[in-house]
Amino acid sequence: MDNYIKFNEERTVTYKPAGSGKIFTDPDADKMREYFRDQKPRKMVDKASSIDRVVKELVNDGDYIGVGGFGANRIPTAVLHEIVRQQKKNLGLAGHTATHDFQILVGGKCIDRCDVAYIVGLEARGLSKSARRAVESGEITLTEWTNAALTWRYKAAAMGVSFLPVRCMLGTDTEKYSASVEMECPFTGSKYLAVPALYPDVGIIHVHRADVYGNCQIDGIMVADNDLARAARRLIVTTERFVPNEYIRRDPAKTVIPYYLVDAIVEVPFGSYPGNMAYEYFSDEEHLRAWLKAEKDEAGFSDFLQRHIYGVSDFNGYLDTIGGLKRLQELRATENLVEK
């Protein structure tokens, strides 16, 4: 019978830091175990709150943030706007396909460091002038990664280990500006990169429905949100709608975020606007174009932010500035392929 261990004796190997990037968050799994034991709200009690309050109470200057969804799909816009409105400063960000979310936070000058996989662009829509200005000025410290690397960094944290071995980034400048470590497999001797667990101070996720305790359902793709929810020290959830706990218990296989991960939850209908919310409403491409256009000069952008964020008191106020329910109904029709 074969024994597939290539190396069956003790041996020394080399761990070689492969990148010059900084690690912005502590990957230590034991420290996080203690944090989770002592601080995670295991009480299954009503955690419904308001946007204003969750940002005041759960987001501190200097925090490192992980945003759910995918750039302009299922993003927690209300919380992002409120972070800008409350002028939070020196935030770190996991730039895991950060598109409109990055644009909002950089617009508010909230970020000073970023783990980059994808920033400054809005995919097929083009590049954000404002975000590029900020990054090109050097005011944001960057460590380079990839979408998979960041996803696996969340997964390491979610699994409760301080690193995972991966096979991307190898041989490139992306590796050189990351903070990964070259190592080898104990069994095969194959080369791997180790990436450190990423435990954000705050995770912010928008979901389709949840009960007031924080048991959440998401329809369609998960992106990396199940792992992000498990990795975050504090977790803020916004939900399109509350449902009774009984609804959650009807199909427990659909619960992707259990209550004991959630610190606070806020009902925010159309909460991903102008992003896409699967089965609910399509992205508002017109408004996203308006963002990109407004960024072309700084004064114009200032006015734009004033009109849509600083000058309104809450997310419903923002929705009024873009045409309110009428516009949202159009986006609902687009999402559901209803002919106009």
Added chain:
Amino acid sequence: MDNYIKFNEERTVTYKPAGSGKIFTDPDADKMREYFRDQKPRKMVDKASSIDRVVKELVNDGDYIGVGGFGANRIPTAVLHEIVRQQKKNLGLAGHTATHDFQILVGGKCIDRCDVAYIVGLEARGLSKSARRAVESGEITLTEWTNAALTWRYKAAAMGVSFLPVRCMLGTDTEKYSASVEMECPFTGSKYLAVPALYPDVGIIHVHRADVYGNCQIDGIMVADNDLARAARRLIVTTERFVPNEYIRRDPAKTVIPYYLVDAIVEVPFGSYPGNMAYEYFSDEEHLRAWLKAEKDEAGFSDFLQRHIYGVSDFNGYLDTIGGLKRLQELRATENLVEK
């Protein structure tokens, strides 16, 4: 700004094989990449087959097998019986809470090696005399693990890496009889065990519904089956019922096994019997007790196997021996808490 790398220079560390156990399957991720590229059936074509044929064509003497479900819950009984009926020999098994599945395969004397997490017992129901005899005789080579370790070995394979770091088994005899390697985290220096990817030759999984291409849905808990499905070289699926492809496309978030992982699929109503199938039918405790009782002496057990496996031509024949649809309807009532 803190940089949380504890070690930012190249350094040598020790990899220390921690256990005397054998690794029964090759953890090499590159070899498996080639296998998956060349052999995985990426054609979305009708893969419906018969139990007889799938076991003939896809299970070879000497293969290493991973069984889905959890011992006596959502297990692919029809395939296991057919393996016994066709007298497959020298199989390896992932003993990841292997209870009734282990009992069947050992009853047929099919197994000669096993990665153990949980064997010879049927949980609260007691121990299998036949399985114990086989193991205590020394005829089955064992390597010791835990449920989590085996689950993560599947996960490593599913992720496409040859190992994962874990924190269980450390300091125990379970570690000493495993085939894990002691190592440390490149970032924190914390101690970990590396476990090797587990790629079974054949995975066998029973699901609630699937289309003929092999797109599968499972209701309730997944146990480790999403990872097992991704780790297996060849994958055999049995399904309670076929559904049209259109049904699958109606809720794509429910698809846990996509068609391109599946080599063959067979419709087997009541296919987990005498195991539990969530929302469908409860386990047949009476019949499981009959197994345990029959095992008490070897001659009696022989007769029992003759009556229920060797002496019937297929799974429907087996169901007839235990009372047919009438009994199955009782188990459906029990599962669904219907008062009798």
Added chain:
Amino acid sequence: MEYNDMELMISLASRYLEDDSIVVVGTGAPCAAAMLAQKVYSPRLMIMFEAGGIGPLLPSMPISVGDSRTFYRGLVASSMPEVMETCQRGLVDYTFLGGAQIDRYGNINSTMVGTDFQKPKVRFPGSGGANDLASFCWKTMMITPQDPQRFTDKIDFITSPGYLTGPGAREEAGLPPGSGPYKVITNLCVIGFDDETKQMKVESTHPGIEREKVIENTGFELLWADDLTISEPPTADELKVLREEVDPYRYIIGRA
């Protein structure tokens, strides 16, 4: 009020499960203790099962930790990695283990008796999830009958880690700091672990049980708490709920 050993052990165990905490249980007495705790002391105690069931409204005692009762009207029907990773991440407060042997440091054998691993005298199931839960959960408990064969320092196989060889040994082995054995509840007494030596220390003996009887039924030397007490017997409320709601068919409590 009359009660048997099993009822006593389950009642005692239920009192250690604090409200707003999470426990991973197996079938049998531990599950009964968790259900009893939920109904009497800790209504928001969260029960998890290692195969993936989380927060069910248990309609009856599960037969398997993977059967459909374990997620009946549950909060989550997840997977084994999900539950194991939740434990490894440090979110789970309590677990219960069983075994054929246990030593003074709370190390447990559920693998084999004998000296030849490949040809054991008696083979048991092995770890299952026990080693994982003992490694990851903060506080490990045990409900077990006590006799000198079972409570022994001549443990044939350490399946699941207690305090291993004593103070600092878990940490040195790489296990998560701060975790470890918490209480052993037997038919004779309640045993904790000494902070300094990490060895078993009797905290209370059950009504009518002499110290001598405990010593006779233990294969190693026990420590004794300075403030040794008599275990508080099951209350009428505990017994009523246990008998009428938790285990009406006496599957577990009928075993005593």
Added chain:
Amino acid sequence: MEYNDMELMISLASRYLEDDSIVVVGTGAPCAAAMLAQKVYSPRLMIMFEAGGIGPLLPSMPISVGDSRTFYRGLVASSMPEVMETCQRGLVDYTFLGGAQIDRYGNINSTMVGTDFQKPKVRFPGSGGANDLASFCWKTMMITPQDPQRFTDKIDFITSPGYLTGPGAREEAGLPPGSGPYKVITNLCVIGFDDETKQMKVESTHPGIEREKVIENTGFELLWADDLTISEPPTADELKVLREEVDPYRYIIGRA
């Protein structure tokens, strides 16, 4: 029949996507090429998107690789780790990348122009999933306009790996053996990679394009296939399907 550069490039790309294979695509021309392939050549081509969408019946071109079109009536609505792990596991045949610079080995820059990483002259989005797909998928393709600034050996930043520094370099770096750049389809020609040197080798020039023009628009020396041909122009069928079914609003083909 008249056609523009974009229509030509998409048509050419579509012919390389074999039936019964899997491709991970982004938005834009690659998605159009995959859709065209499905409709004309490879009905069972499986399209995946890195955010989790698998096997959709695309009702229209997605705007984002994570928008709801990417799993509209899909086979699976999964997650980013699921798709990335499927790639890492070796199940994905093709991918398409884009970038600001590409060198003779097919290394691609989509991160920055300049020499100071923390203060770049021009900052682009970065890898996104590009580096991952280039590392894991078996065959990487590119659809891109060709000019000497873009096709350069003075690449400022290798975001995604091509053949790195040449033969054996990917394997030495630890990347999965057997994977790497496959075709670069430009507005002037179709470029493959030489088996021995792993450098770009022109396989066909487009109708009306002189060799000289290709050379002028490349910042490094190109290899030329011995059996250099003229690219087969888009067929009437390709153009009809592309214009009427794949991109009726000319989002992509209108850009040329």
